Amino acid sequence: xxxxxxxxxxxxxxxxxxxxxxxxxxxxxxxxxxxxxxxxxxxxxxxxxxxxxxxxxxxxxxxxxxxxxxxxxxxxxxxxxxxxxxxxxxxxxxxxxxxxxxxxxxxxxxxxxxxxxxxxxxxxxxxxxxxxxxxxxxxxxxxxxxxxxxxxxxxxxxxxxxxxxxxxxxxxxxxxxxxxxxxxxxxxxxxxxxxxxxxxxxxxxxxxxxxxxxxxxxxxxxxxxxxxxxxxxxxxxxxxxxxxxxxxxxxxxxxxxxxxxxxxxxxxxxxxxxxxxxxxxxxxxxxxxxxxxxxxxxxxxxxxxxxxxxxxxxxxxxxxxxxxxxxxxxxxxxxxxxxxxxxxxxxxxxxxxxxxxxxxxxxxxxxxxxxxxxxxxxxxxxxxxxxxxxxxxxxxxxxxxxxxxxxxxxxxxxxxxxxxxxxxxxxxxxxxxxxxxxxxxxxx
Amino acid sequence: xxxxxxxxxxxxxxxxxxxxxxxxxxxxxxxxxxxxxxxxxxxxxxxxxxxxxxxxxxxxxxxxxxxxxxxxxxxxxxxxxxxxxxxxxxxxxxxxxxxxxxxxxxxxxxxxxxxxxxxxxxxxxxxxxxxxxxxxxxxxxxxxxxxxxxxxxxxxxxxxxxxxxxxxxxxxxxxxxxxxxxxxxxxxxxxxxxxxxxxxxxxxxxxxxxxxxxxxxxxxxxxxxxxxxxxxxxxxxxxxxxxxxxxxxxxxxxxxxxxxxx
Numbered sequence: 001x002x003x004x005x006x007x008x009x010x011x012x013x014x015x016x017x018x019x020x021x022x023x024x025x026x027x028x029x030x031x032x033x034x035x036x037x038x039x040x041x042x043x044x045x046x047x048x049x050x051x052x053x054x055x056x057x058x059x060x061x062x063x064x065x066x067x068x069x070x071x072x073x074x075x076x077x078x079x080x081x082x083x084x085x086x087x088x089x090x091x092x093x094x095x096x097x098x099x100x101x102x103x104x105x106x107x108x109x110x111x112x113x114x115x116x117x118x119x120x121x122x123x124x125x126x127x128x129x130x131x132x133x134x135x136x137x138x139x140x141x142x143x144x145x146x147x148x149x150x151x152x153x154x155x156x157x158x159x160x161x162x163x164x165x166x167x168x169x170x171x172x173x174x175x176x177x178x179x180x181x182x183x184x185x186x187x188x189x190x191x192x193x194x195x196x197x198x199x200x201x202x203x204x205x206x207x208x209x210x211x212x213x214x215x216x217x218x219x220x221x222x223x224x225x226x227x228x229x230x231x232x233x234x235x236x237x238x239x240x241x242x243x244x245x246x247x248x249x250x251x252x253x254x255x256x257x258x259x260x261x262x263x264x265x266x267x268x269x270x271x272x273x274x275x276x277x278x279x280x281x282x283x284x285x286x287x288x289x290x291x292x293x294x295x296x297x298x299x300x301x302x303x304x305x306x307x308x309x310x311x312x313x314x315x316x317x318x319x320x321x322x323x324x325x326x327x328x329x330x331x332x333x334x335x336x337x338x339x340x341x342x343x344x345x346x347x348x349x350x351x352x353x354x355x356x357x358x359x360x361x362x363x364x365x366x367x368x369x370x371x372x373x374x375x376x377x378x379x380x381x382x383x384x385x386x387x388x389x390x391x392x393x394x395x396x397x398x399x400x401x402x403x404x405x406x407x408x409x410x411x412x413x414x415x416x417x418x419x420x421x422x423x424x425x426x427x428x429x430x431x432x433x434x435x436x437x438x439x440x441x442x443x444x
Numbered sequence: 445x446x447x448x449x450x451x452x453x454x455x456x457x458x459x460x461x462x463x464x465x466x467x468x469x470x471x472x473x474x475x476x477x478x479x480x481x482x483x484x485x486x487x488x489x490x491x492x493x494x495x496x497x498x499x500x501x502x503x504x505x506x507x508x509x510x511x512x513x514x515x516x517x518x519x520x521x522x523x524x525x526x527x528x529x530x531x532x533x534x535x536x537x538x539x540x541x542x543x544x545x546x547x548x549x550x551x552x553x554x555x556x557x558x559x560x561x562x563x564x565x566x567x568x569x570x571x572x573x574x575x576x577x578x579x580x581x582x583x584x585x586x587x588x589x590x591x592x593x594x595x596x597x598x599x600x601x602x603x604x605x606x607x608x609x610x611x612x613x614x615x616x617x618x619x620x621x622x623x624x625x626x627x628x629x630x631x632x633x634x635x636x637x638x639x640x641x642x643x644x645x646x647x648x649x650x651x652x653x654x655x656x657x658x659x660x661x662x663x664x665x666x667x668x669x670x671x672x673x674x675x676x677x678x679x680x681x682x683x684x685x686x687x688x689x690x691x692x693x694x695x696x697x698x699x700x701x702x703x704x705x706x
Contacts, residue, residue, distance in 0.1 A: 328516055329553035329612075333567035333619060334543030343566060347557045429602040 041078035042171050045071040045138055047157050049148065049177040060179050063150040063187045068093070068143040070157060072171055074102075079132035079164030085125045085141065086158035094145030095120060100127060104137035112137070132164040152181030185221050189214040212394045219386050219395040226382030227402045230368040233296070233378065237303035238361055244304065245311025250341070252316050263312065270309035276370050278302055283374040299371045307364045314356045318349040358414040362407045369403075379403070465528065467492045467654055468513065468623060473522035475508055482508045484678035485522070490623075490656060495649045497665040497686070498658045500675035501701060506658045509675070510627050513656065514538075514545045527622065543571050546616030550628040552608040554600040554615070560587060561596040564615045572619065579618075586614035590644050606637030610644055617648075624648065626657040662705055666690055674698045 050067040053059035060066055068087070074080055087093050095118055102112040115130035125143065133139065148155055155177040160170040182190075192198045192214040202208040251263035270278070282302045286293060293301070322345055330340040372381040383399035466489035475483040482505045490496050498506045511517040513524060515531060515538050524531050531541045554563050564583035568574045574582070587593050590610035600608055609629060616624060626645065630638045642664050649655055649668050659665065665672050666686050673683040674695070682695045693699040 323551075323553075325549060325551050325553035326555065329547075329549060329555070330567070331539075332514055332516060332542055332545075332547040332549075333615070334539045334571040335567055336539050339570045343570060344555055348555075351557065429598050 041075050041163060041169060042072045042080060042083075042139070042159075042161050044159070044171050044174040045073055047071070047174045047177065049146065049155070049179065053180070060148065060177065061182050061186075062148045062152040062179050063182055064147065064190060066146045066148060068146050068157065068177070070141045070143070070159065070174075071138050072159065073138050074133055074136060076136035077134050079134050080129065080139075080161050081132040081164050082126060082128045082162045083139070083141075084127075084160045085143070086160075087123045087125060087143070087146075088148075088155045088157065089123060090149035091123075091155060092145070092147045093125070093143050095125065095143075097142075097144040098125075099140075099142040099144075101140045102133060102135065102137045103140055104135055108138055110137075114139070148177075148179040150182060150184075150187055152179040155179050183221065185217045189217045192217060208392070210393050210397055212392050215386075215390060215392050215394040216398055219383065219398040222386055223379060223382050223395060223398045223402060226377060226379035226399070229376070230365065230378040230402075231406075233300055233303060233368045233371070233376075234361070234365045237300045237307060238364055240300075240304045241307035241311050241364075242357075244308030245315050246346075248308060248312035249315035249319060252312060253319060267309045267312050270306055271313070275302075275306050275367055276373065278306060279370055279374055295374070295376050299368075299374075299376050303364060303368065303371075306367075307360060310360055310363075311357070314353050314360060315349065318353040318356075319345055321352060322348050355414045355418040358410055358417065362410050362414075365406055366403060466490055466525075467527055468656070469523075469525040470509070470513070471523045471525070473509065473512060473524065474520045475505070475512060475517060476520050482678055483512070483520075483522075486675075486678075486680055488673060488680065488683070490654065492654055493652045494670045495653075495655045495657065495668055496671050496673060497669035498656065498673045498675060499660075499662075499665060499701070500681075504675045505678045506675045507627050510625050510656060510658050513623075513625055514542050514547055516547075539571070543567075543619055544622045545625065546619060546621035546623070547625040548609070548612050548616055548627065548629045550631050552600070552605070552612045552632070554608050554612055556600050559597050559599050560592060560603065560611045560614075563600070563611055564618045567615070568618050582618050583614070586618045587611070589617065590614045591640070604637060605633045606640045609633065609641045613641075613644055613648075623654045623656065626655065626659065628658055628660070630659065630661060660705075662690075662702075674701065676701070 046069065048069045049060040050069070051058055051060050052064045052066045053061050070085060072083075098118060100114045100116055102114050104110045104112055112135070114133070116127045117130075119126045119128070127141070157174055157177070158170065159174060160168055162168050198213050202212060248263045248267060251259040252267070254260055254263075279299075279302055282298055283295075286298070326344055326348065327340055330344040331337075335343070368378050369380040371378050372384065375381070379399050379402055380396075383395040386395035387393060468488075468490040470486050470488045470490075473483050473486040474481075484505075486505075486509055488496070488509075498509070500506045508517055512519045513526075519532055522532070526541055526545065529536065529541070531538070554560075555566065558566060561580065561583050564586055565576070565579040568579040568582060569576065584593065584596060587596055590613055592607060592610055592614065595603060595607060595611070598607075600611070603611065613624075613629075629645070630641050633641065638661070642661060645655070645657070645664070646668050657664070657669070669686045671683060672686045672689045674681045674689065674693075674697075676697055682689065682693060682698045684694075689698065690702065693702060
């Protein structure tokens with residue numbers, strides 16, 4: 001690379017001599033050519049960050065302590081008087097442990113102390129050398145206490161240097177440092193791990209095993225994914241189970257023996273066997289029979305069919321709890337059986353069964369955990385993967401919190417609704433005492 | 445199909461009215477619940493515009509008899525003719541019969557999920573096929589008739605027992621029935637609320653409604669009834685004009701019952 005450049009400038013000088021009339025131009029070219037030639041006074045050799053990931057020894061992560069190693073070659077006799085490193089924005093660094101070494105010799109094995117003073121101006125770290133460096137070699141700089149930005153990205157370090165004659169040049173071709181971003185929870189977790197109270201907390205074996213604060217934080221986003229899966233299973237299965245339960249309930253109170261028999265048999269089998277077993281039969285039996293159904297759909301179907309049987313009994317009890325007088329009143333007005341059911345009985349029944357339906361929702365939501373056994377990536381399954389890799393039970397505690405976040409408020413709602421069904425609801429109008437003469441007065 | 449039946453029935457009515465044919469004719473009505481015999485052969489004729497009050501001690505079968513009239517109870521044997529039609533015939537469309545026969549219950553049986561207005565509107569829309577506007581117009585009219593125009597948007601549990609029963613009467617009247625059946629309509633009411641309901645019933649009688657009234661209200665029977673039927677042990681013991689039955693009962697059982705009441 002040097003040779004052709006010399007040739008070129010040499011040729012240009014030759015041209016300047018031959019073409020005397022252009023002496024002024026040649027002089028101008030010479031002025032311009034000098035910096036181009038001197039740009040090679042320092043050249044980038046390397047610029048790296050120290051890997052700092054616990055999981056992968058080649059990865060540099062953001063918001064985690066690291067170190068920048070910068071090395072540049074110095075050509076002999078150039079006399080570099082100062083060097084300024086521009087650390088990328090968002091990256092913090094320390095100067096206490098700064099190490100500046102000049103490596104010389106054929107194999108660059110000779111380490112020379114460099115006498116310098118450093119100044120920091122924002123992201124610029126400037127090293128003023130006591131004497132301009134004229135020796136050929138590699139200038140090696142280690143910057144410690146480096147924290148790259150949390151989001152990560154390609155970190156480009158820039159460098160400029162000043163020669164003894166006062167010209168300033170920049171070093172081209174510095175390789176960027178690839179930094180992987182870390183999530184907010186990872187950074188919180190890392191911060192937590194360094195806190196003395198967390199370390200004290202974790203020194204208790206029980207607390208460390210079940211309630212490791214940093215693992216609580218890192219498990220959260222992972223288990224959250226499972227939470228969404230569990231919720232979506234329930235969100236599809238529960239609404240579908242309602243019409244199914246209603247149909248079964250109507251069949252069970254039907255006058256037709258066949259319908260009654262079918263519904264009763266179904267309900268008894270489903271309620272009389274563990275859901276776990278039903279899941280196994282569906283997930284292992286159907287594929288063996290050559291029926292391939294995607295896991296999510298099959299999971300939803302099993303949950304829905306199970307819940308439908310329980311809802312059948314809730315609805316049936318609700319229908320039977322409505323006074324016979326309601327049916328008689330409706331029928332005495334000429335309404336047929338179906339009209340009576342749909343306009344008189346069912347609207348009242350739904351009001352009565354809402355607390356029980358809420359309880360059934362809670363049960364169904366908790367029972368989605370059984371789907372972990374057949375590999376559906378729901379709440380418990382995600383928690384289990386972290387438990388397997390960390391050996392801590394804490395992710396299960398996180399999973400428990402995700403269940404409670406739904407079930408506790410719903411239980412409270414259920415209690416409230418039960419009170420309302422018992423007749424403690426607020427009336428829009430108060431009963432007014434009816435004067436005995438009220439109607440009589442209007443008659444007269 | 446059902447319209448045709450109605451028209452047919454109405455023609456029969458017209459013919460019956462002129463020929464003084466009873467609107468309701470109960471012939472040898474028997475009813476048993478399992479081994480328990482409740483009605484042992486009841487024969488009563490009820491004429492158009494007549495108010496018949498049925499008296500009798502508890503367990504005499506008077507409510508069961510009334511409930512057989514719109515087949516809320518299936519008669520064990522015997523026949524009931526309503527506007528010339530045998531309603532005990534299995535081929536009879538019982539819903540069609542019921543829409544011409546209003547019933548008021550001891551326990552009111554208002555639909556608790558609907559306000560007074562919609563209690564009165566529901567069957568009009570679903571059974572008679574009236575539009576919402578038409579049903580509402582009729583409902584407000586009938587609520588006004590029972591003195592509850594101001595309570596249209598009240599739910600049953602916001603109304604007193606007497607008001608509920610009057611809404612129930614309005615609900616039955618909105619179907620424009622040819623006969624009204626009252627099954628101990630005031631028995632569940634506090635004494636001070638009874639009068640309002642009885643006044644509505646009295647007014648209804650004055651307007652010429654055919655009524656079969658099972659009650660313990662002797663005053664009402666005496667003042668309003670065209671005829672009083674006294675039942676005991678599943679039989680009709682005695683029937684007659686109220687002044688005759690109250691002042692000079694033929695049967696010692698009737699006398700004893702009236703004596704125990706007064």
